Amino acid sequence: MRTEIRVGVLAGAVLLSGTAEAQTEIQWWHSMSGQHNEKINQIATGFNAGQKDYKVVPVFKGSYPESMTAAIAAFRAGSPPHIVQVFEVGTATMMAAKGAIKPVQQLMKEAGEPFDRKNYLAAVAGYYTDGKGDMLSMPFNSSTAVFYVNKNAFKKAGLDPNRAPKTWKEFAVIAGKLKGAGQSCVYTTGWPSWVHIENFSAWHNLPIGTRENGMAGMDTRFQVDSPQHVKHVAMLADFSKQGLFTYSGRRQEGEDRFISGECAMMTSSSSAIGKIRKGAKFDFSVNFLPYHDDIKGAPQNSIIGGATLWVMSGKKPQEYKGVAKFFSYLSRSDIQMDWHISTGYVPITNAAFEMTEKTGYYSKEPGADIAIRQLNYKAPTANSKGLRFGNFLQGREVFEEEMEAVFQGKKDAKVAMEDAARRGNDSLRKFEAANR
Amino acid sequence: MGKRVVFRSAWLPYALLAPQIAVTLVFFFWPAAQALWYSFQLQDAFGLQTRFVGLENFAALFGDSHYLDSFKVTAVFSVSVAASGIAISLLLAVMADRVVRGALAYKTLLIWPYAVAPAIAGVLWAFLFAPSIGIITYALRSEGILWNWVLNDEQAMLLVVIAATWKQISYNFLFFLAGLQSIPRSLIEAAAIDGAGPARRFWTVVFPLLSPTTFFLLVVNIVYAFFDTFGVIDSTTQGGPAGATQILVYKVYYDGVKAADLGGSSAQSAVLMLIVIALTVVQFRFVERKVQY
Numbered sequence: 258m259r260t261e262i263r264v265g266v267l268a269g270a271v272l273l274s275g276t277a278e279a280q281t282e283i284q285w286w287h288s289m290s291g292q293h294n295e296k297i298n299q300i301a302t303g304f305n306a307g308q309k310d311y312k313v314v315p316v317f318k319g320s321y322p323e324s325m326t327a328a329i330a331a332f333r334a335g336s337p338p339h340i341v342q343v344f345e346v347g348t349a350t351m352m353a354a355k356g357a358i359k360p361v362q363q364l365m366k367e368a369g370e371p372f373d374r375k376n377y378l379a380a381v382a383g384y385y386t387d388g389k390g391d392m393l394s395m396p397f398n399s400s401t402a403v404f405y406v407n408k409n410a411f412k413k414a415g416l417d418p419n420r421a422p423k424t425w426k427e428f429a430v431i432a433g434k435l436k437g438a439g440q441s442c443v444y445t446t447g448w449p450s451w452v453h454i455e456n457f458s459a460w461h462n463l464p465i466g467t468r469e470n471g472m473a474g475m476d477t478r479f480q481v482d483s484p485q486h487v488k489h490v491a492m493l494a495d496f497s498k499q500g501l502f503t504y505s506g507r508r509q510e511g512e513d514r515f516i517s518g519e520c521a522m523m524t525s526s527s528s529a530i531g532k533i534r535k536g537a538k539f540d541f542s543v544n545f546l547p548y549h550d551d552i553k554g555a556p557q558n559s560i561i562g563g564a565t566l567w568v569m570s571g572k573k574p575q576e577y578k579g580v581a582k583f584f585s586y587l588s589r590s591d592i593q594m595d596w597h598i599s600t601g602y603v604p605i606t607n608a609a610f611e612m613t614e615k616t617g618y619y620s621k622e623p624g625a626d627i628a629i630r631q632l633n634y635k636a637p638t639a640n641s642k643g644l645r646f647g648n649f650l651q652g653r654e655v656f657e658e659e660m661e662a663v664f665q666g667k668k669d670a671k672v673a674m675e676d677a678a679r680r681g682n683d684s685l686r687k688f689e690a691a692n693r
Numbered sequence: 694m695g696k697r698v699v700f701r702s703a704w705l706p707y708a709l710l711a712p713q714i715a716v717t718l719v720f721f722f723w724p725a726a727q728a729l730w731y732s733f734q735l736q737d738a739f740g741l742q743t744r745f746v747g748l749e750n751f752a753a754l755f756g757d758s759h760y761l762d763s764f765k766v767t768a769v770f771s772v773s774v775a776a777s778g779i780a781i782s783l784l785l786a787v788m789a790d791r792v793v794r795g796a797l798a799y800k801t802l803l804i805w806p807y808a809v810a811p812a813i814a815g816v817l818w819a820f821l822f823a824p825s826i827g828i829i830t831y832a833l834r835s836e837g838i839l840w841n842w843v844l845n846d847e848q849a850m851l852l853v854v855i856a857a858t859w860k861q862i863s864y865n866f867l868f869f870l871a872g873l874q875s876i877p878r879s880l881i882e883a884a885a886i887d888g889a890g891p892a893r894r895f896w897t898v899v900f901p902l903l904s905p906t907t908f909f910l911l912v913v914n915i916v917y918a919f920f921d922t923f924g925v926i927d928s929t930t931q932g933g934p935a936g937a938t939q940i941l942v943y944k945v946y947y948d949g950v951k952a953a954d955l956g957g958s959s960a961q962s963a964v965l966m967l968i969v970i971a972l973t974v975v976q977f978r979f980v981e982r983k984v985q986y
Binding site: 322323325326329332333350353354355356357442504505506507510513514517519648650651654657658659661662664665667668680683684687690691692693 | 735736737738739740741742744753757759823824825826843844845846931932933934935936947948950951952953954956957
């Protein structure tokens, strides 16, 4: 019995290695865990089964920063993967590394694969396009910040569950009522900097930094100390003091508190929707982010988070051909629709969005289209098409540290946001100097 | 007494030492030298452009008030971790040494946590102490204590100290237990016959005889707290709230590994290296005098 199995395994291994030799292998490093990881494997299997020349091998490399660091280390050691998934904060670093990456637009052209930037959602494509209009990386998983409401908690507090607050003024009134009804945690947020600095700025058509949020040049400076930013952070601190806002941490910790029913309202990534659907024992709604109606031009449109696929340099033309074919497969409407529906990430092409709409999915699952509608709310401006700040992992950390100091009551919002801009600028200058 | 073993050959001792020296050179001295060299450089993430910038990285560090704050945080953290780690494990070792029945089970359970990776220890404690859903938080709340380390400095520090200490207790325990077992019974019995109670016996006989072990553990624990604890921080507080648990080694890890700022990170690790060298020298020159071998 034992030996039989062993012989079987051996034979299988020989067969596998036999087929692998004839194929060109494409390494794909990514950071998708859990359900998303399964979906990635499914996509790769689908592509591999559809043709014989190439074999895409997805490898989970840990969190976003870990995958990026692994790819950088592999590049320095001379053996980078073909494709690496890099999160949006790493964009400036990847773009600056001219000799390390292969621009996607060039890749597709050289491989003779059809590719038109206009097919991709403007809010997504714009984020990853250089000054010349060339798309540098392949959009993959994009989400945006949205506003979740626990309808049962609204009902319990005698509020209309179908009327989520649209402005922060309405929000304050409703939050007060929820608290009055005994809600222990009224509102919390995931990703504080991404939601309350980055998306707040875009949604109100305010710059996060000069030079079109860094997209026009590396000599950008942060402008998060504007009166509007200060006012917003001060408002959150005030809510916190009144018990209307509960700070949960820098990552997605808040999502669990919303799902458990502890918090009645939450702002976080639209990609949390799958998790909420699965875990929440109450009705919920997905809504646009609240806005300040005294800021002119608001609401504008929100910006994306998530990641794109970057192609590393120094590979053989044959391998690049396989990568290009795989990217074409990935952009196919049916693949994108499936990815969108099962993960909650937005579809990256307009065609996939229309296809999903036609299936009637959005009327069946209200709220699933909020992210994409919010991203497309108005044509993106220089303030709302995205951001490109070097060393932004450090920049975000600085923003979060300073916001925490305000929520703790240790610092005045104005002082904190001025410190945030100043300290953030230091890391921007360092990036500029390192990438001259 | 016994015969001394002398190598007659000139090269044999070196040959026997060579593997160890090679490992030390490749895995310790080489990276340390590289870090020193990087600390004078400014380079992009991919190493495509490298420039020598002299002491610029260091100047930037010491011009940052938040970096200076993290010295204080590191001092509090390291002293707490080393002191409580040593004290608790000494207590446990003394207790376990006395246990007559089921001693093996106690010892095994106490040694167990050492096999747990720092990051996992961090996650474990972060779960127990999670601001809203943690079991301990729940218990504390029923006692009327508001537990919210995401915004409370002292609680955040307490959390990372507990997680980091717990991880190290097993290691300390093992050494203390071995130390205790090597103390001759006759000495303790003699003290008992002279009328010394358990506490007096411990402080005048056992503790001085344990001093080599304690000293060794002091050095090891300080080094652990300085270098090995970034995993615990990363999986719990990430240095927050507002830098209250931002210890030096976590910033080295964050800037170097996550934010790909190699120059800045290397400069910080050079500073850290200097501190630990200085501390070790101080320990050997001043504390070791009190050790009785």
